[in-house]
Amino acid sequence: MKRGILERLNAGEVVVGDGGYVMQLERRGYVKAGHWTPEAAVEHPEAVRQLHREFQRAGADVLQTFTFYCTDEKLDISGSAKNLTGAQINAAACDLAREVADESGALVAGGVSQTPVYPKNHNEAEVKAIFQKQLDAFLKKNVDFFLVEFFSYVEEAVWAVEVMKSGGKPVGASLCISPRGDSAGVPPGECAVRLVQAGADIVGINCHLDPLTCVRTVKLMKEGLDKAGLRAHLIVQPLGFHTPECNHSGYVSLPEFPFALEARAMTRWDMHAYAREAYAAGIRYIGGCCGFEPYHIRAIAEELAAERGFLPAASDKHGPWGAALETHATPCVKERASREYWENLLPASGRPKCPSMATPADE
Ligand code: CBH
Numbered sequence: 446m447k448r449g450i451l452e453r454l455n456a457g458e459v460v461v462g463d464g465g466y467v468m469q470l471e472r473r474g475y476v477k478a479g480h481w482t483p484e485a486a487v488e489h490p491e492a493v494r495q496l497h498r499e500f501q502r503a504g505a506d507v508l509q510t511f512t513f514y515c516t517d518e519k520l521d522i523s524g525s526a527k528n529l530t531g532a533q534i535n536a537a538a539c540d541l542a543r544e545v546a547d548e549s550g551a552l553v554a555g556g557v558s559q560t561p562v563y564p565k566n567h568n569e570a571e572v573k574a575i576f577q578k579q580l581d582a583f584l585k586k587n588v589d590f591f592l593v594e595f596f597s598y599v600e601e602a603v604w605a606v607e608v609m610k611s612g613g614k615p616v617g618a619s620l621c622i623s624p625r626g627d628s629a630g631v632p633p634g635e636c637a638v639r640l641v642q643a644g645a646d647i648v649g650i651n652c653h654l655d656p657l658t659c660v661r662t663v664k665l666m667k668e669g670l671d672k673a674g675l676r677a678h679l680i681v682q683p684l685g686f687h688t689p690e691c692n693h694s695g696y697v698s699l700p701e702f703p704f705a706l707e708a709r710a711m712t713r714w715d716m717h718a719y720a721r722e723a724y725a726a727g728i729r730y731i732g733g734c735c736g737f738e739p740y741h742i743r744a745i746a747e748e749l750a751a752e753r754g755f756l757p758a759a760s761d762k763h764g765p766w767g768a769a770l771e772t773h774a775t776p777c778v779k780e781r782a783s784r785e786y787w788e789n790l791l792p793a794s795g796r797p798k799c800p801s802m803a804t805p806a807d808e
């Protein structure tokens with residue numbers, strides 16, 4: 446019997462999340478940018494399965510079903526999932542995550558995200574009916590817990606939590622908001638309180654901003670919970686990109702979104718610092734979102750190896766902090782076989798004409 450998400454978190458264990466699917470699979474040619482819908486779960490199961498395996502091998506304790514934006518409403522608007530229903534894609538995605546998760550001890554999280562209906566009419570019954578359909582699909586496939594993610598309005602996230610909670614399994618909820626608060630101006634602390642009151646067992650942040658900014662927002666959420674006398678586990682799954690100049694709406698307002706974000710990619714060493722910072726903030730569910738590749742997840746697992754008591758399978762080929770470079774034939778490379786070297790390196794971009802910061806399209 447696998448130990449559940451809450452058993453692990455209640456015991457104080459670190460739970461390593463997985464990374465970004467839609468962005469990575471867009472780069473690999475299986476997702477349409479702009480739509481970001483997950484029809485590849487049916488059309489190219491081998492591509493989704495492979496990415497699940499890579500995250501798992503890198504140390505992920507949770508595999509999220511590839512069900513981002515997987516509602517009939519969103520699929521209709523995007524039009525890229527010809528002849529497929531949300532139910533078919535949700536079912537196929539659950540099977541893929543389960544198949545790979547059962548190759549190790551990983552858990553399967555059924556993921557739901559913001560709907561196109563909420564900003565149109567704010568109709569609670571209509572929006573909840575959409576989440577209910579995804580919940581039905583997840584219950585048929587017996588996922589281990591639910592993850593409500595990428596919500597910019599806490600109100601919609603609360604509705605999602607209420608529906609998923611009725612499924613009788615643990616529920617995590619992460620918002621894609623900035624330290625300023627949600628899109629309606631609700632501050633992070635109050636967002637956290639509302640999510641926990643709605644039944645969320647785990648609350649935090651995913652996507653939109655870089656790791657340290659997301660950790661900062663989760664800390665604000667925790668402060669809000671403390672003040673209200675509430676307790677919950679904390680989750681952070683940030684971008685794998687540097688976004689120092691971003692404002693409230695995050696990376697979507699950068700001129701490089703979504704086809705030229707590469708120059709902003711975090712290194713694995715950036716991820717070591719992030720994992721440590723998140724851990725120090727009391728966050729125990731630590732993963733990634735857009736821009737997070739398997740080697741970034743591996744860096745989290747390696748940074749927290751002492752706390753977790755083991756290294757992931759993918760570390761077999763990777764000495765910690767580049768130790769394997771010791772045997773390199775070139776002396777200047779050999780000298781880089783140390784933590785100190787990589788921790789202090791300021792990597793160059795190699796782009797002499799590029800600015801170091803852009804002007805985001807929002808305030
Ligand atoms: O694919 C994933 O990893 C999901 N768990 C989260 C995706 S986050 C947002 C993707 C872009 C959305 C948009 O700009 O509409």
Ligand code: ZN
Nearest residue numbers: 652653734735
């Ligand atoms: Zn994301």
